[in-house]
Amino acid sequence: MAELRRRGLVTAVVCSGPFLKLGRNQARTFGVPDLPLIEIAHPLGGIALDEVRERARQALPAWLELLEKHAK
Amino acid sequence: MSELGDLLKAPGASLEAEDDFEAVNELYRARGWGDGLPIVPPSAERVERMLAYCDRPWGEPVGRIPPRWGEATPLRLAANAVMAGCRPEYFPVVLHALEAMCEERFNFYGIQATTHPCAALVLVNGPIARELGINCGHNAFGPGWQANATIGRAVRLAMINIGGALPGSGDMATFGSPAKYTYCAAENEEASPWEPLHVELGFPREASTVTVFAAEAPHNVNDHESLSAEGVLTSIAGTIAIPGANNIYFDGEPLVVFGPEHAATVAREGYSKADVKKFFYERARLPLGKLSRENVERRIRVYPLYKGEFVHAGPEALVPIIKSPDGVYIAVVGGAGKHSAYVPTFGSSRPVTRALRRRDGEFARSIEDFRRR
Numbered sequence: 001m002a003e004l005r006r007r008g009l010v011t012a013v014v015c016s017g018p019f020l021k022l023g024r025n026q027a028r029t030f031g032v033p034d035l036p037l038i039e040i041a042h043p044l045g046g047i048a049l050d051e052v053r054e055r056a057r058q059a060l061p062a063w064l065e066l067l068e069k070h071a072k
Numbered sequence: 073m074s075e076l077g078d079l080l081k082a083p084g085a086s087l088e089a090e091d092d093f094e095a096v097n098e099l100y101r102a103r104g105w106g107d108g109l110p111i112v113p114p115s116a117e118r119v120e121r122m123l124a125y126c127d128r129p130w131g132e133p134v135g136r137i138p139p140r141w142g143e144a145t146p147l148r149l150a151a152n153a154v155m156a157g158c159r160p161e162y163f164p165v166v167l168h169a170l171e172a173m174c175e176e177r178f179n180f181y182g183i184q185a186t187t188h189p190c191a192a193l194v195l196v197n198g199p200i201a202r203e204l205g206i207n208c209g210h211n212a213f214g215p216g217w218q219a220n221a222t223i224g225r226a227v228r229l230a231m232i233n234i235g236g237a238l239p240g241s242g243d244m245a246t247f248g249s250p251a252k253y254t255y256c257a258a259e260n261e262e263a264s265p266w267e268p269l270h271v272e273l274g275f276p277r278e279a280s281t282v283t284v285f286a287a288e289a290p291h292n293v294n295d296h297e298s299l300s301a302e303g304v305l306t307s308i309a310g311t312i313a314i315p316g317a318n319n320i321y322f323d324g325e326p327l328v329v330f331g332p333e334h335a336a337t338v339a340r341e342g343y344s345k346a347d348v349k350k351f352f353y354e355r356a357r358l359p360l361g362k363l364s365r366e367n368v369e370r371r372i373r374v375y376p377l378y379k380g381e382f383v384h385a386g387p388e389a390l391v392p393i394i395k396s397p398d399g400v401y402i403a404v405v406g407g408a409g410k411h412s413a414y415v416p417t418f419g420s421s422r423p424v425t426r427a428l429r430r431r432d433g434e435f436a437r438s439i440e441d442f443r444r445r
Contacts, residue, residue, distance in 0.1 A: 018240070018244070019244065021240060021241040022139065022185060022241055022242060022244060025139065025140070025236065025241055025242060026139060029139065029140055029141055029236075
């Protein structure tokens with residue numbers, strides 16, 4: 001993901017609340033501290049498919065915003 | 073002091089602190105360096121004494137420890153070994169264990185950051201294990217032995233301090249395990265009826281090795297009743313066949329630790345290690361019905377490992393925990409008593425064995441081979 005970001009592609013990591021710190025630390029470690037983290041409700045594991053879809057819906061606006069920013 | 077003096081001049085390599093046990097411990101606690109227990113302050117003098125048993129350049133990279141991917145060097149590892157309370161002669165074991173863990177197939181990142189409670193088990197074989205007095209007998213996985221307690225702790229401290237495995241930001245274990253404080257033992261080669269692990273893996277008997285496992289704490293198998301090999305092996309196989317451990321889903325080469333008395337009962341009937349492994353492969357199987365319907369539908373039936381075999385299977389179908397006739401490690405550890413143990417693993421990780429080698433690549437015959445001349 002860090003490599004993709006360095007190449008200029010639109011990148012983001014989707015993660016749930018408890019994993020944001022790990023995500024931020026990893027982004028710093030890999031030299032892309034501004035890598036966007038899109039937060040979704042926890043948990044992501046052990047949930048039904050309709051709840052997974054709900055998580056995707058949660059992430060979508062932030063993701064679209066990133067794409068729009070990139071297009072400009 | 074000149075080599076160490078030069079290394080300590082690098083930015084961030086050292087810090088000034090009051091020469092006081094409590095003050096240093098308070099400083100380390102405030103910075104999140106450590107495992108929560110008091111540490112031995114790693115003064116330059118103590119670190120240099122630790123490095124007396126390191127025949128490599130002290131700044132040479134050993135590997136990178138995730139998730140921070142901090143560079144492990146002898147110098148940094150020695151500081152952690154001091155903090156853990158190691159004697160200097162233990163240091164080569166700590167260094168080789170970390171080197172083994174940095175091999176790709178160990179999946180160090182996964183082990184550090186997972187929600188699973190796996191710890192780093194360091195199993196030591198060969199004459200150096202005896203020379204260092206690493207406990208292989210009574211209470212080998214328990215307290216009371218400096219080598220076991222401090223080698224395992226040094227490995228963990230390196231994982232925390234160099235690798236950044238801090239609870240909730242680098243180490244995401246849901247609740248972790250007491251085995252994450254320290255987890256080190258030697259194989260009881262003298263009490264084993266079989267060839268020791270390192271010989272089985274192709275190393276000369278006179279070599280010494282460390283084998284690292286991403287392991288859960290041992291789960292005991294109490295069997296005072298079985299008088300036959302099949303009896304003992306059936307009890308152990310039944311303990312392996314549990315639904316909660318990762319080994320049902322992954323080919324993660326778990327470990328079976330035989331107590332010497334169980335090992336003797338099994339070997340007396342002519343069972344080799346290969347026979348024992350084959351027994352576990354064939355008999356350590358869990359009926360699909362012991363898993364929740366959701367687990368079967370969402371995991372067993374879609375995993376590449378099982379897809380073909382279990383897609384239409386009923387609740388009585390047997391899922392192998394050991395995925396091939398040699399997909400399990402065997403070691404003999406412990407003292408008297410009719411106990412063995414099953415050590416489940418992380419699954420997405422392979423045990424790694426490394427021989428303790430001198431700088432010139434030769435097998436070390438004694439820990440003194442590492443002493444700086």
